[in-house]
Amino acid sequence: MVVDDQPLWRDAVERDLAQAGYSVVAVAANGREALARFPAARPDVVVLDLQIPAPDGVEVTGEIVRQDPSVRVLVLSASGEQGDVLAAVTAGATGYLVKSASREELLAAVRRVAQGDPVFTPGLAGLVLGEFQRRSETPLDPAEPALTDRETEVLRMVAKGMSYRQIAERLVLSHRTVQNHVQNTLRKLQMHNRVELTRYAIERGLDAD
Incomplete structure (x- = not known):
């Protein structure tokens, strides 16, 4: 449309x-x-x-x-x-x-x-993520839903700007499996899209090597 x-x-x-x-x-x-x-x-x-x-x-x-x-x-x-x-x-x-x-x-x-x-x-991407980082002053909640090791691994790659296809190739998974991991993570964290997910990961330093 x-x-x-x-x-x-x-x-x-x-x-x-x-x-x-x-x-x-x-x-x-x-x-x-x-x-x-x-x-x-x-x-x-x-x-x-x-x-x-x-x-x-x-x-x-x-x-x-x-x-x-x-x-x-x-x-x-x-x-x-x-x-x-x-x-x-x-x-x-x-x-x-x-x-x-x-x-x-x-x-x-x-x-x-x-x-x-x-x-x-x-x-513009850096501008958006940088602003969301500055906005976030909420302390981490110890009761946050736990992510699996694989979900955390996928989240790190999302935070680095990798596409689903690139993540799938790196982890030797199907494109659909990567999508499922991301959707599960979004649901657990009560988020709606990859931009919010990337912001979450960067706030927690998951984008660092």
């Missing part, structure tokens, strides 16, 4: 996705249309501009992720401002690209986001 209030841009993104073999199940020009069409369209990935007529992209992201936690939201915005990026990720976006990204970068981002991998325009 493609959501953007600029017809030329929306049509171009839709065309690029269709040419790459993706099925565009819906388009919308504003937040109201996006929320109205989402339940029937049930897209796997939503490519969304933040600066759209109300409700804006952050509100739309939060609402569609609430309706369907499995949906992946890739923000495609003209803004690379820290506040916009953090608001989108906090609302549940899996990825964030600025509109200066090339067609190839967009298609690669859609492919990775569909797999559940967080994708950011270079420089």
Whole structure:
């Protein structure tokens, strides 16, 4: 599903996705249309501009992720401002690209986001994780659910930015098994996406060698 209030841009993104073999199940020009069409369209990935007529992209992201936690939201915005990026990720976006990204970068981002991998325009990932680290001043809870050794091992690799496929190859596991480990870890920690999981791992130093 493609959501953007600029017809030329929306049509171009839709065309690029269709040419790459993706099925565009819906388009919308504003937040109201996006929320109205989402339940029937049930897209796997939503490519969304933040600066759209109300409700804006952050509100739309939060609402569609609430309706369907499995949906992946890739923000495609003209803004690379820290506040916009953090608001989108906090609302549940899996990825964030600025509109200066090339067609190839967009298609690669859609492919990775569909797999559940967080994708950011270079420089933004560190900003997001750094900010979440600074925000977290909560002491560790000794009653936190225990992770298995394998789940911890997978979590370390997630924290280092490795994709599911790379983790599967490193541990000689199937892609599906790695996904299951991540889903189990998310459920145990009561988290919703890999960005939150990565933040958790970095806060605990699991990204260090």
